[in-house]
Amino acid sequence: MSSARSVAARAPGLDPGRSVVEQLRERVAAMERRPALQPVPTLPGIAGLVPMHAGSTYAVDSASLALALAAGASQAGEWVGFAGCTDFGAEAAAELGIELSRTVLVPDPGEHWLEVTAALVDVLRVVVLRPPASVDERTAGILDSRLRTRSAVLVVHGAWPRADARLSVEESRWSGPASGTGQLLQRRARVVVRRGARPPARADLTWPEVCATEVREVRRASG
Amino acid sequence: MVVWCPDWSVVAALEEAGRSSRSPAAVLAANVVEVCNGPARTEGVRRGQRRRDAQARCPELLLLPANPDRDARAFEPVLATVEDLRPGVAALRPGLLAVRAPGSWYGTEADAAATVSQALVEGEVWDVRIGIADDLFTAEQAARTAEVQQWVVVPEGGSAVFLRGLPVHALADDGPRGRELVGLLQRLGLRTLGDLADLPAEAVEQRLGAHGAAVHRRARGADRDLFAARTPPPELDADVSFEPALDSVEAITFSVRTTAERFVTQLAHHQLVATGVRVEAESEGVVCSSRTWLHPRHFGARDLVDRVHWQLQSAGSTSGAGGSLRGRKDTGRVRAPIDRVRFVPEVVEPAAAHGEALWGSASDDLVERGVARVQGMVGFDAVQRPVLQGGRSPAARQALVPWGERAVDLRPVDRPWPGRVPGPAPVRVFAVPPVAEVVDDAGREVRVTERGVVTGEPRRFRVGDAGDGQGLPWQPVTAWAGPWPVDEGWWSGGTGPTARFQVVGADGRAWLLVRAPGGWTLEAGYD
Numbered sequence: 096m097s098s099a100r101s102v103a104a105r106a107p108g109l110d111p112g113r114s115v116v117e118q119l120r121e122r123v124a125a126m127e128r129r130p131a132l133q134p135v136p137t138l139p140g141i142a143g144l145v146p147m148h149a150g151s152t153y154a155v156d157s158a159s160l161a162l163a164l165a166a167g168a169s170q171a172g173e174w175v176g177f178a179g180c181t182d183f184g185a186e187a188a189a190e191l192g193i194e195l196s197r198t199v200l201v202p203d204p205g206e207h208w209l210e211v212t213a214a215l216v217d218v219l220r221v222v223v224l225r226p227p228a229s230v231d232e233r234t235a236g237i238l239d240s241r242l243r244t245r246s247a248v249l250v251v252h253g254a255w256p257r258a259d260a261r262l263s264v265e266e267s268r269w270s271g272p273a274s275g276t277g278q279l280l281q282r283r284a285r286v287v288v289r290r291g292a293r294p295p296a297r298a299d300l301t302w303p304e305v306c307a308t309e310v311r312e313v314r315r316a317s318g
Numbered sequence: 319m320v321v322w323c324p325d326w327s328v329v330a331a332l333e334e335a336g337r338s339s340r341s342p343a344a345v346l347a348a349n350v351v352e353v354c355n356g357p358a359r360t361e362g363v364r365r366g367q368r369r370r371d372a373q374a375r376c377p378e379l380l381l382l383p384a385n386p387d388r389d390a391r392a393f394e395p396v397l398a399t400v401e402d403l404r405p406g407v408a409a410l411r412p413g414l415l416a417v418r419a420p421g422s423w424y425g426t427e428a429d430a431a432a433t434v435s436q437a438l439v440e441g442e443v444w445d446v447r448i449g450i451a452d453d454l455f456t457a458e459q460a461a462r463t464a465e466v467q468q469w470v471v472v473p474e475g476g477s478a479v480f481l482r483g484l485p486v487h488a489l490a491d492d493g494p495r496g497r498e499l500v501g502l503l504q505r506l507g508l509r510t511l512g513d514l515a516d517l518p519a520e521a522v523e524q525r526l527g528a529h530g531a532a533v534h535r536r537a538r539g540a541d542r543d544l545f546a547a548r549t550p551p552p553e554l555d556a557d558v559s560f561e562p563a564l565d566s567v568e569a570i571t572f573s574v575r576t577t578a579e580r581f582v583t584q585l586a587h588h589q590l591v592a593t594g595v596r597v598e599a600e601s602e603g604v605v606c607s608s609r610t611w612l613h614p615r616h617f618g619a620r621d622l623v624d625r626v627h628w629q630l631q632s633a634g635s636t637s638g639a640g641g642s643l644r645g646r647k648d649t650g651r652v653r654a655p656i657d658r659v660r661f662v663p664e665v666v667e668p669a670a671a672h673g674e675a676l677w678g679s680a681s682d683d684l685v686e687r688g689v690a691r692v693q694g695m696v697g698f699d700a701v702q703r704p705v706l707q708g709g710r711s712p713a714a715r716q717a718l719v720p721w722g723e724r725a726v727d728l729r730p731v732d733r734p735w736p737g738r739v740p741g742p743a744p745v746r747v748f749a750v751p752p753v754a755e756v757v758d759d760a761g762r763e764v765r766v767t768e769r770g771v772v773t774g775e776p777r778r779f780r781v782g783d784a785g786d787g788q789g790l791p792w793q794p795v796t797a798w799a800g801p802w803p804v805d806e807g808w809w810s811g812g813t814g815p816t817a818r819f820q821v822v823g824a825d826g827r828a829w830l831l832v833r834a835p836g837g838w839t840l841e842a843g844y845d
Contacts, residue, residue: 158745158845174685184842185704185716186743199689200702200718202749207695214695218688267826269844271741272799274775279741279799279820279828279844303742 135220135248136171138163138192140306144298145260145288149220149246152239154258158184160286161252162191163305164262165221168248169193173220178204178212180225180252190303209234216247223250232256260290265297319419319427320454321400321434322447322461323393326413328355329445330392331382339444342376347384354379389413399441403434414458419450431469439467452477455536459488477539482512489533499526499533511537552588556581556661563601563655570599571627574659578622581661586669591616593724594665597629600658610664612724621722624690626659628698689721698722706731710738710804711818712747712830712842737804739818744830744842751839752789753782754831756821766817766833770803779821779831781840790823797822801833820844 110118133149141163145153155161158180165175170192176199177183183202189195199219204211208227215222216238235256242249251258264284271280282302289295300306323329327345332355337343342358344351351372354363361376373379389412397415401407404420424430431448438446444467449460451472459481460470472480486503488511489496508514514522515538523531535541558577564570585592593616599607611617611625693701702718708729709715715738719725756764758774765773776798781790801817808814814835822828828844 158843162745182746182748182843183704183716183718184712184743184745184747185706185718186712187745188704189706190743195704195706198704199685199692199721200704201692201696201700202702202718203700204696210695211692214688214692218685269797269822269826269828272797272820272822275772275798275800277799278739279822282742282828282844284826 133246135168136173137167138170138305140300141167144286144296144300145262145290147248148259149248150243151259152235152242152249152251152255152257154251154253154255154261156252156263157284158182158252159187159282159284159302160262160264161223161250162188162193163300163302164248164250165223166191166193166305168221169197173197174199174218175221175223176201176215176219177223178215178225179208179227180223187303191305209237212238212249213241216241216245216249219247221248221250223252225252226255228254230255260288263287263289319431319434319448319450320410320414320416320457320461321396321438322449322458322464323396323413323443324445324447325353325355326393327353327384327389328358328382329443330389330412331385332380333392334388335380335382337380341380342378343380343382344372345382345384352384386412395441396438396443399437400434403437404430410454410458416454416457427471428469431471435467435469451480453536453539453541455541456480456539459484462488478515481537481539482510482515484511485509486511486514495529499530502526554581554585554588554590554663554666556584557658558660559658560656563657565655567627567630570630570656570659571623574626575619575623577659578619578626578661581622581663582617582619585663585666589669590663590666591669592663592666593617594663595622595625596662596664597622597625598660598662599626599630599656600660601654601656603657606654606656611722612665612726613722616667620690622661624693624722628693630656693721708733708735710735710806711832712739712744713749713751715743716747737802739802739820739830741820742844744844746843746845748840748842751832751841754838754840755780755782756795756819756831756833756838763838764833766801766803766815768815770801770815770817772801772817776819776821779823779829779838781829793824795821796824796826 135147135149137145137147147153147164147167153164155164166188169175174197175193178201180200181202183200185195188198199215201211201215208224212222212224238249239257263286265287267282267284269279269282271277284300284302285297286300287295287297328343329339331345332339332341332343339355340357342355342361342363344354344358344363346352346369349369351363351365351367351369354365354372358376358379361379363372363376363379367375369381373381390409393409393412393415397407397409400415400417404417407415407417409415419427420430424433427450431450435446435448446467447461447464448469449457449462449464449472450469451457451460452474456472456477460472464470486500486508489503490500503514514534517534519531519534522534526533532541556577558574560570560573564573582592592613594610594612595617596608596610598605607629609629611629613621689701699720701721703721705717705719705725705728707715707717708731714729717725717728756776756779758764759777760774762774764776767773776795778792778794780792798819798821800819803815803817805815806812816832816834818841819831819833820828821831829840830842830844832839832841
């Protein structure tokens with residue numbers, strides 16, 4: 096039993112409440128599938144909204160959403176990367192649960208953005224890309240085919256011709272400040288997920304603790 | 319043989335500060351003079367004086383901070399010089415070293431002392447005094463009685479006679495315990511070491527304890543304490559010469575591969591790993607490129623080869639770091655043909671501290687390799703690693719460290735940093751804050767007075783050119799909080815008093831706007 100416990104301690108992401116052997120068997124089964132079908136760890140608040148799978152591309156329109164999508168994998172011990180994000184907020188990322196020691200940042204890949212992203216996709220689990228102004232279908236296709244052979248997820252912050260799901264913030268409210276008093280406390284945003292021809296799904300998410308709540312009492316942060 | 323360089327702390331500090339050794343100077347610790355040099359002593363500066371007293375005696379006195387590491391570092395060349403003449407050197411403390419007297423090799427002992435003295439003076443250590451005696455204590459005392467660049471040889475068996483005449487003050491160099499003992503001996507009416515030596519050993523031990531007994535033995539010249547000589551540190555540098563000299567980065571990186579492997583295995587042989595390495599490239603015998611690289615873990619052969627590549631590439635590209643990405647990629651030529659590359663370990667640590675986890679870290683290795691490939695594409699410092707640090711503005715609270723480098727000079731996070739903006743951290747932090755405008759009801763620009771009073775309520779705002787080229791048009795402020803005033807760096811001409819505002823726009827997105835004397839800027843966004 097002690098060896099089993101040490102296994103659980105060594106391998107991040109194992110649930111100590113369940114049988115270790117069973118969980119490892121699940122993992123092995125997941126690895127034997129095509130890489131494109133492996134689930135990628137996602138924050139609990141987002142998992143219900145959009146379960147992430149390796150080999151997929153997700154388009155978002157807000158930096159908070161991009162960070163939230165990357166946070167789950169990073170928390171589970173995976174490496175994440177950000178390409179083209181010149182305005183990366185390290186503290187906000189750490190607050191969301193991104194482990195900065197396993198984060199690779201290429202703030203300004205310039206004209207090499209495609210090669211850089213492809214190289215990052217090879218070795219990282221989640222790559223967040225802020226693409227240049229216009230990306231044509233063919234360029235996106237190159238990355239897409241690379242993604243399918245690797246077990247990575249591409250999160251695009253900006254316009255992208257093809258995406259498995261598009262997440263956008265429809266409505267956002269901040270609680271805390273009034274006119275000159277208080278401070279920013281919590282953000283509640285209505286997020287819309289559009290995937291293919293399916294009807295759009297909506298959910299309320301809150302920041303900085305990402306969770307899907309309908310009504311939640313706002314606690315005043317001390318200090 | 320004991321070699322004494324008096325006032326070594328001052329000598330080392332003056333050398334580091336690049337000042338003349340003739341100017342009066344003193345090294346202070348806790349505002350008290352610890353060591354002062356000859357010119358300062360003639361002005362009346364003494365050890366143990368307070369800073370103000372010392373300055374009153376000698377207004378032009380140069381005050382230097384105490385730094386034992388610096389003293390030891392500066393003493394290392396002296397040790398090496400003596401070691402060249404006679405191995406088995408023991409550094410007793412910075413400024414004082416002991417070595418077995420090289421007897422008949424140099425003729426007499428006086429000749430040996432002359433040789434050592436000459437070698438040190440050639441190494442620009444002017445104040446050298448040498449004492450030779452049977453035991454360590456007597457040799458040190460002999461060195462202290464010697465003149466500058468002179469030596470005193472106590473004949474064999476003559477220690478007791480030599481020590482007899484010395485005052486008991488000679489024991490005061492033995493730290494606070496020694497000073498206490500000197501006071502006690504003086505109160506007992508013992509003026510010279512001879513007086514002490516004449517007392518019976520049992521009586522001294524009963525009255526003064528074990529320390530006193532040891533001092534008594536020393537005073538009789540009967541102390542046979544020997545010193546532990548140091549083993550010369552192993553030579554860990556590795557270098558490779560090219561004949562003929564190479565002028566292409568690719569050829570050089572290919573040729574240093576085996577040397578890098580030798581360097582790493584050589585360290586591994588001593589159970590060491592290097593975490594900091596200086597890479598030097600020589601052209602026609604002159605070091606033309608030298609840079610210290612730090613590794614977050616430790617250097618492997620492949621890492622070293624990469625560092626050589628980056629270093630020579632950046633030295634070779636004419637436009638330097640500001641060059642375009644493409645230009646940087648294409649520069650394959652170095653400025654001058656390189657005929658030698660040397661690896662010097664700057665920081666080595668025991669390999670046990672860097673062992674691989676039992677279950678391996680294969681995926682991390684994979685990432686390292688993949689990222690190194692990206693670095694090859696866009697340049698070494700275009701790939702970064704975010705780290706947190708302390709500060710008041712969001713931009714100051716984070717730092718981007720080039721991948722493969724260690725973060726240095728970070729401000730501590732665990733300080734309170736009064737004046738920083740509370741609440742969740744902004745998701746977007748602009749490296750170059752775009753200019754913004756904030757106006758009140760009447761369309762006047764909102765200002766913050768010197769006392770931190772806001773002149774009007776912010777009603778509308780606009781951002782000229784938000785980081786990615788798209789500005790924000792005029793929009794109403796639905797809610798705002800602040801100001802959080804800060805006046806940073808006022809002692810060295812900082813930005814002047816600034817105030818930060820959290821502003822929520824009509825679309826529900828929040829922004830962090832800063833009012834500085836020069837105008838409004840958009841510092842960060844809670845997008």
